[in-house]
Amino acid sequence: MLVKDVMHSPVLTVPEGLSLQEAHDLMYANRVRHLPVLREGRLVGVITDRDVRLACSPLARGTVASPDTPVAQVMSQPVITADPLDPVEEAARTMRTRKIGCLPVLENDQLTGIVTGIDLLDALLKLTGVEKPSGRLELRLPDEPGQLALLTGYLADQGVNVHSLLTYPEDALTVRSVLRVNTQNTRALAEELRQQGLEVLWPPEKPWV
Numbered sequence: 001m002l003v004k005d006v007m008h009s010p011v012l013t014v015p016e017g018l019s020l021q022e023a024h025d026l027m028y029a030n031r032v033r034h035l036p037v038l039r040e041g042r043l044v045g046v047i048t049d050r051d052v053r054l055a056c057s058p059l060a061r062g063t064v065a066s067p068d069t070p071v072a073q074v075m076s077q078p079v080i081t082a083d084p085l086d087p088v089e090e091a092a093r094t095m096r097t098r099k100i101g102c103l104p105v106l107e108n109d110q111l112t113g114i115v116t117g118i119d120l121l122d123a124l125l126k127l128t129g130v131e132k133p134s135g136r137l138e139l140r141l142p143d144e145p146g147q148l149a150l151l152t153g154y155l156a157d158q159g160v161n162v163h164s165l166l167t168y169p170e171d172a173l174t175v176r177s178v179l180r181v182n183t184q185n186t187r188a189l190a191e192e193l194r195q196q197g198l199e200v201l202w203p204p205e206k207p208w209v
Contacts, residue, residue, distance in 0.1 A: 045075030
């Protein structure tokens with residue numbers, strides 16, 4: 001999944017001379033929290049609802065801004081941006097590393113979209129397949145070639161379709177694998193996988209009575 005698949009386009013923008021009050025009203029009316037700022041059609045900054053609140057707060061460092069202050073005096077710059085063909089996980093890593101809430105998307109130096117943290121959460125839901133009726137399995141597998149093939153091969157033999165599969169390293173020797181499958185009877189399936197010698201973490205084993 002790429003940034004272009006989840007970004008908002010066209011983008012609501014503001015000129016650098018717009019007042020903080022006008023920017024706040026625009027964000028409130030359109031239910032957005034981030035506004036790219038343009039100068040002669042070029043992206044020069046980003047103003048957020050948090051920027052406006054902090055600038056106008058009595059607790060602001062330095063001089064408290066007035067509602068008539070231009071956004072250019074408060075906006076964040078330079079702007080961290082994304083490309084439409086960036087993978088969504090790279091966009092997420094950039095936002096997490098930089099601790100920012102959005103990435104304007106530039107194509108050939110032209111603003112074509114914007115991606116926010118909520119957009120990336122929506123992408124995560126799609127990637128995990130949680131939006132479709134499904135069941136969840138989680139296993140701990142040795143970090144060795146062929147282990148995933150053995151797992152998915154067994155599921156295929158049982159007529160189980162995998163909607164999504166995510167893996168991540170747990171330590172130097174093992175990986176966690178989280179699957180969404182086309183059955184909600186995952187407890188029985190988990191027991192069958194355990195009988196095949198696989199370590200199933202979810203659903204947990206039914207406690208003995």
